[in-house]
Amino acid sequence: MIKHHPSDETLFRYANGSLESGPRIVVAVHVGACTACAERIAGFEALGGSLLHDIEPEDMEAGALDHVMAMIDTGEAGRGKAAPAQRLPRADVGIRLPEVLDDCGIGPWRWIGPGVRWSRVTLPDDDSANVMLLKVVAGRKLPEHTHAGYEYTHIxxxxxSDARGRYGPGDLDEADDDVQHQPIVDKDGECICIAALEGQMKLSGFFGRLIQPLFGG
Known part of the structure; x- marks a missing residue:
C-alpha cells in the first residue's frame, strides 16, 4: 500500500507543466503506480480547464490568424522530414524500470561508497537534469543530509526509514531544506530508488563531503 505521496503543490505544478524536468520524471513514475495521485492530477487539470473557460476572451488584431498560419507554414517548410528518434544508451540495472523511463538513458552502476551505487538517468529532452538511480545494500545508512531546494525520491x-517514517515500494519522499535526515535501508533486502533534485543536496560528514561533487556543489 502506498503511504507517502507528492504534496498537492507538487501535483498541481505537475498538472500545469511548471515542475522542472527532473522532478517531473520522478513524479511521473509515482503517478504511474498511484491511482490516488493520478485522480488528483486529473482534478487539477479539470480545474485549470474550467478557469480558462471562464476567462473573458480578448479581441484579436486584424490579420492575426493569417500571421499565425504563415508562421506554421514557414516552420513546416524549413523543418522537412523529422529525424528518427534515437534511443539513448541503457545499461542493465537489474530490475524492470517503469515504462515512463523507456526513452531515458540509463547509465551503469557506479560505486560511491561501501554498499552504495548510483546510475545516471539522462532525459531525452533535458540532459542537464539531475536525476539518478540509487541502489543501497540491506541495512546500510546513507549520509545524513539536508537540501537547498527539494529532493524527490520514489522507491x-x-x-x-528515517525519523519521519518508513518508505516502501511506490512511496515518494519529498524533502526540502527543513528536513535533516539519515535514511536507513531495511535489513531484509536492498533498496533501489529514483531521485531528482531541485537545487543541491548538502551532505555532511567525511563520506558526504567525499561524494558531494556527484550531486553538485
Missing part, C-alpha cells in the same frame, strides 16, 4: 524496490 522502486525495498524500503528505507
Amino acid at each position: 522502486l524496490k525495498g524500503a528505507f
